[in-house]
Amino acid sequence: MSRLLLEVTKLQPQDIVVLHDLDITVVTPDTVTAADISEIEISYGWSTEIGKKILADPTSKLRWVQTMSAGVDYMPLAELADRQVMLTNASGLKSVPIAQSVISYILHFARGLNVYQTQTHWQEFTDQYTISELPTVIFGTGNIGRQIAHYLKALGGRVYGVNTSGHPVDGFDDVVAIDNLGALPDDIAVVVDVLPGTDTTVNFFNAERFATLGDLYLFINVGRGTTVNQADLITSLQAGTIRQAALDVTLPEPLPDDSPLWQQPNLLLTQHTTWAENSSAGRAGNLFPLFMKNLPSYLANQPLSVNVVDLTRGY
Structure with a gap:
């Protein structure tokens, strides 16, 4: 059965092809349905609005959130911990x-x-x-x-x-x-x-x-x-x-x-722009390769090893 990934942070067409080949279906905040909410396993980026719905669903299958930022102070860390959801950040990316x-x-x-x-x-x-x-x-x-x-x-x-x-x-x-x-x-x-x-x-x-x-x-x-x-x-x-x-x-x-x-x-x-670089436009322009370092472990039901956040400490 295909796994469901919520694309909050923009993926490139070639990234979606890679995920499709791994039997991962991608939905976006614009295409996600009410029925999808409980089926989403991975959130690539985080939407506060959709995230609240996912965490409020007792049948949610959410297991992993990949943030586009190094800092995770805006994330519902306690709720993620309660639901045993793994969180990885973008530390080192910029x-x-x-x-x-x-x-x-x-x-x-x-x-x-x-x-x-x-x-x-x-x-x-x-x-x-x-x-x-x-x-x-x-x-x-x-x-x-x-x-x-x-x-x-x-x-x-x-x-x-x-x-x-x-x-x-x-x-x-x-x-x-x-x-x-x-x-x-x-x-x-x-x-x-x-x-x-x-x-x-x-x-x-x-x-x-x-x-x-x-x-x-x-x-x-x-x-x-x-x-x-x-x-x-x-x-x-x-x-x-x-x-x-x-x-x-x-x-x-x-x-x-x-x-x-x-x-x-x-x-x-400066206006929170020290991350900017011309060759990789956007805050998460080169996030997918980092995400892919953990994806094989996730699909094999093994612990993630790259940029895993301690939900108690917040980093």
Whole structure:
């Protein structure tokens, strides 16, 4: 009997052919019927509207959800756990463009481009830095954090990581536990936030945390907007204890036109677009090959092994 897959995230025609050859029938949010709801086994992407219907059906056959994003804070994790539904994310899919964006943020400020882009007459600005002069700590040592560290090391940087346990990770000069930030060097200049959005990371970067980290040259967030207390960040930017900041994620999104974040001259805002790359248009342009790494295991009733989310921890 054919298995049913709900195509929320766009599949290419050749992808559908591959699935068809594996006896998987594809339905879309536009073609799904009431009778299909209980029969859907795999959700490729997630529709809140249809997902609620699936999870409300006691006879639902849903067993696996593949998200188009690395973060899964928007997913009904508790319900999925109750129903023993497996969840895989897109971690690592956009590590390269995101990491390159982070490097561009650092160089934008370090090489004085933020000053020169607004000048309309000749005025030398030489308060510039090289990567080796800006010791950096990355909060989050997963795929994205490791890629950022790789680029920084290639440019001569000194790079530290922060994760839950402080376990060593290749590519970092040292890694400390998230509850042992006092073990970080005193000369940290740049903080990169790649934390996931969980209950434990809400407002993690607040006035108290900024005070612990000391004066910073640059604060960057490419993780989740929920991890930063934006009012405290603005206070630090205005006081000069954080000299500059770059945010790709905010709370809320889209950011309203009247948000005070837009008014901070030492803050660079991008609109959750660090994932973008021309050769693979869209947030999930190259998701299917990642999905296919797990599909054979699923069809063989074996555990999934790639990008499996711990539904309790949320990442």
